[in-house]
Amino acid sequence: MFKLLQGYRGRALLVGLLAFLILAPLSFVKPGQTLEYLGLDLGYQLRPSQPSPPELLIVGIDEPSFQELRRAWPWPRRLHAELVRRLTAAGASLIVFDVLFADPTTPEDDRIFAGALGQAGNVLLAQTVSITQDPHFSRRILVQPEAAFRKAAKGVGLAMITPDGDGVVRHFRLHLYGQETLPALAARCFQPRIDLPPHLSGLINFTGSNRSIDTVSYYQVLDEKHPLPPSRIRGRIVLVGRMLEASPTPQAQADSFFTPFFAKDSRLMAGVEIQGHIIHTLLRGGWGRELPSPARVLWYLAVFLLVSHLLARLSPLKGLAAVVVLVFSILGISLGLFLFLNFWVPPVLVCGGLALIFGGNVLGHYLIEAGEKRWLRQAFKRYISPTLVETIIAHPERLELGGLEVEVTVLFADLEAFTSLSEGMPPHDLVRILNEYFTPVTRIILEHQGTLDKYIGDAVMALWGAPVPFPDHALRACEAALCMQASMGPVQQEWQSRGLPPLKARLGLHSGPVIAGNIGSLELFNYTAIGDTVNLASRLEGANKIYGTSILLSESTYRQVAEVLLLRELDLIQVKGRGQPVTIYELLGQRQGTGLPEWLEIFEAGREAYQRQDWDVAVGHFQTVLRLKPEDPPTQIFLTRCRNFQEQPPPPDWQGVHVLESK
Known part of the structure; x- marks a missing residue:
């Protein structure tokens, strides 16, 4: 299989045949047909409206007629008889009732209606x-008009509307269930010489959306005060039927259907109007034709094989461009044939096939290139994070020298008092200690999708957000910091068992912009980050020894994790090399619930009093904290400061900023 995919001809044949075997059968079932109908409906909607058919007039049983006549449905048949007489007198060529007169009413009304039908001689x-x-079992029953009406009428036709599988009316048939349809009968009676094949079916040639056929209300024909001009009726086929948007009675159902124009105007079309469009289609010989099923199958096969052969020779990017051009071309040709020649070639599944072929070729390219990428993974995985390896594989151009400005969180970590310990220790023992420390720290960085930047003596620098951006880079970095502290327990126990001091890890984190990328010479370079953000993270790591803390964050990091993690606002400090003071926070752990521990609330109250220079209140709060959390270093620091300020107050311009004298 792999060798077959390596040759573009074999890949083209395989992908093209797979697309054909998937989509050709789909075109014969409802889901596939529904997709194709979406394209056909678009063609109907794009066609310009045609003039109203001059040979047709619709007399609508509509809301205004119910209001004017003030009668409930069914209306007396003597009323229909009067309508027939008025239409005949005005010169109607043919009267077509899209109303079923299957049940008898009063004998007198039925006699009058039958008489009117017989006298007119042109009623269907x-x-x-x-x-x-x-x-x-399934049973079909032919429901016909009363025998007297059938005898008096010129003819009887089947008035059923047959929507497609998705419920939308697009097609017509001349015969259904062995009966001639009402539009076919009307076309024959109006134009006796018309030649209609008995099994003809096709697409309805709608002249437009709703009310595109000349329409009057039922009551207007009967209105003696304002009669319709005979020229409006003379020589035309007059269709009589319901045109109700809402049914006034259960018996007078709306008789409306979905058409291709519903997506455009959100209006159903009355059945009598659809019958009118079918009659117009038959009289003008303009029914729409569709690509026959055998030809459609060959069309799929030819297109899929040709396109797969083309795409197999192109790169994925060029292949995508080719597919886009082909899709628009096929859609344009299909719509053009329908708009100008009334011939429909379904394009949707063909375009879907092109997408499948493109996907298959991309997969083929991937399988071929996968082997070439393996050596990159093997070469780099021991030195940089797996995420960075994948980024280099996906974007080898990033190996070039240079950098991008990105938003990251930088973490610095080192061992407290390691420098003094190393002065009297053999080098190989120092290396062992560092390896025991770096191993869990590095593992945690990589597990949290961080990038290990470098080892600097006993310090580690890592970053989150580059080379792969993460919206939650600050949270990932903080969670990694907590895991690092937790991992120190077993390591410290091992060191104590060997008579070594329990060295503690100190961490500083800051979020902000850096320049990240490959920095160095043309021969040797390293992926790293530089900028003020890196420098401040290093300063925060060093500030831990002043406050006796383990993990310190900047305010920019705090804002991104405050809702998830438990933090203590610690101080406002001025570090060397920065003009603006920095608010620092101690990372305590994961937040449990919505409230804060009692000691932390009291500490914050003490800090607020400290900022207000209310030294007595602050001292009281900090003393309470020490009772709840004995020997808390930050609390002891603030308690000492407050007592010093009680004896010697700060200058008038004091803003609560503590200046760090060392890095």
């Missing part, structure tokens, strides 16, 4: 098929 009535389904 509707019939339908009632389908009763049962788990064991």
Whole structure:
């Protein structure tokens, strides 16, 4: 298989056939057809509206007619008889009722209506098929008008509307369930010489969306005070049917359907108007044609094989560009054929096939290149983080010299009192201690997706957010710092068992912009970060020895983790090399619940009193903290400061800033 994929011809054949075997069968089932219908509906919506068919007039049983006639449905048939007489007198060529007269009403009304049908001699009535389904059988019953009406009418046709599988009306058929449809009968009666194949079916040639056929209300035909001009009726096919958006009675159902225009105007189309569009389609011979199924299958096969052959020779980026061009070309050709020739070539699944082929070729490129990438992993994984290895593999251009400005969190960590310990210790013992310290620290950095920048004596520098950006880089760094402190317990026990002092780790973290990238010479370089952010993180690590703390954060890091971690606002300090003071925070652990420990709340109250120079109140608070948390170094420091300020107050411009004299 791998050798087959290595040759572009074999890969093209395999990918093209797979796309064909997936999508060709899909075009014959409902999900695939529904997708193709979306493209067809777009074609309908893009077509310009045509003039209203001059041979058609719709008499709508609509809301205004219910209001004017003030009658509940069903209306008396003598009313329909009067309508027929008025239309006949005005010169209607053909009257088509899209209303079912299947049940008798009063004998007098039925007699009057039958008489009007016979006198007119040009009325077509509707019939339908009632389908009763049962788990064991399906029964079809032809529901016809009353016998007297059938005898008096010019003809009876099937008035059923047949939506596609997705519920949208797009197609017509001349015969259904062995019966001629009402539009086919109307077209034959209006134009006797028309030649319609008995099994004809196709796409309805809608002249437009709702009310694109000339329409009047039912009551307007009966209005004696304001009669319609005969020219509005003379020589036309007059369709009579319901055009209700809301049904006033259960018997007068709205009889409306989804059409391709629903997505555009959110309006259903009345069944009688759809019948009118079908009649117009038949009279003009303009029904839409579709690519036959055998031709569609060959179309899929040809396109898929040709395109897969093309894409197999291109890089993924060029292949993507080619696919985009081909997709727009196929969509444009398909829509053009429909708009100008009324011929529909389905494009959606073909375009989906192009996407599959593109994905298959990208996979082929990946399999080929995977072997080339393995040596990069083997070469670098022992020296830098796995994330950085993957970044180099994905972007080898980043190995070039240079850097980018990125937002990161920098961590510095070192061992307290290691320098004095190393003065009287053999070098190999020092190396052993450092290895025992660096091993868990490095593992934790990599586990938290950090980048190990460098070892500097007993110090470690790491960063989060470069070369791979993380929105939560500050939280990852802080959680790594907590894990480092937790990992020191077993290491310190091992050192004590060998008679060594329990060296403590001190950590400083700061978030901000750095220049990160490969820095060095053309021959030798190292991925690192430089900038003021790095310097401040180093200063915060050193500040731990002043406050007797283990982990200190800057305010920029604090703002990103305050809702998740438990922190103590410690002091406002001025470090060497920076013009502005920095608020520092001690990282205590994970936050448990929404409240703070009692001692921490009291400490914060003491800090507030300290800032207000309310030394007596501050002393009281700090003494309380020491009772709850004995020998807390920061509290002892502030208690000492307050007592000193009680004896010798600070200068008037004092802002609570503590100046660090050393780095």
